[in-house]
Amino acid sequence: xxxxxxxxxxxxxxxxxxxxxxxxxxxxxQIELLxxxxxxxxxxxxxxxxxxxxxxxxxxxxxxxxKRYRKYAGVxxxxxxxxxxxxxxxxxxxxxxxxxxxxxYQELENHTxxxxxxxxxxxxxxxxxxxxxxxxxxxxxxERSLQGLxxxxxxxxxxxxxxxxxxxxxxxxxxxxxxxxxxxxQAVNKF
Numbered sequence: 001x002x003x004x005x006x007x008x009x010x011x012x013x014x015x016x017x018x019x020x021x022x023x024x025x026x027x028x029x030q031i032e033l034l035x036x037x038x039x040x041x042x043x044x045x046x047x048x049x050x051x052x053x054x055x056x057x058x059x060x061x062x063x064x065x066x067k068r069y070r071k072y073a074g075v076x077x078x079x080x081x082x083x084x085x086x087x088x089x090x091x092x093x094x095x096x097x098x099x100x101x102x103x104x105y106q107e108l109e110n111h112t113x114x115x116x117x118x119x120x121x122x123x124x125x126x127x128x129x130x131x132x133x134x135x136x137x138x139x140x141x142x143e144r145s146l147q148g149l150x151x152x153x154x155x156x157x158x159x160x161x162x163x164x165x166x167x168x169x170x171x172x173x174x175x176x177x178x179x180x181x182x183x184x185x186q187a188v189n190k191f
């Protein structure tokens with residue numbers, strides 16, 4: 001899952017939210033230097049990624065993309081699933097997506113002193129400026145996200161074209177997401 005899902009699964013707990021945000025930048029024993037709640041958020045992020053990466057429903061989604069996008073299929077599915085979460089947000093939360101996003105950005109700002117430099121100086125400012133969390137709700141936002149990811153890959157990922165597969169197989173990906181998210185939530189609740 002991508003940022004929106006990680007934040008959604010943080011259950012409005014600020015330290016989990018921050019840990020979920022910085023998790024990909026925390027390496028090795030750095031986790032031991034973090035406050036307990038934020039370290040728990042890093043572990044939650046890794047748990048969510050592990051469940052997602054190995055789930056048979058997600059494997060179906062990735063398999064449809066693997067021939068063209070190879071190792072990037074999982075990254076693309078993460079973006080697709082965040083799109084479905086954002087576009088169906090009212091089915092999952094009583095708070096509207098814009099208000100949720102603003103609260104997330106503010107909470108992250110409140111904790112920048114605990115973030116690695118790349119999170120503090122690059123990822124968070126860009127996320128806020130481009131309002132990534134809300135932008136996932138429409139296909140143009142998904143396309144921009146995929147294009148941005150493609151520009152940052154070392155290899156020719158072709159991710160900038162992955163919007164085509166989403167449009168072509170929209171109902172299949174949506175059905176898989178709808179079956180997967182409740183199972184992921186159930187796993188997170190037991191974490």
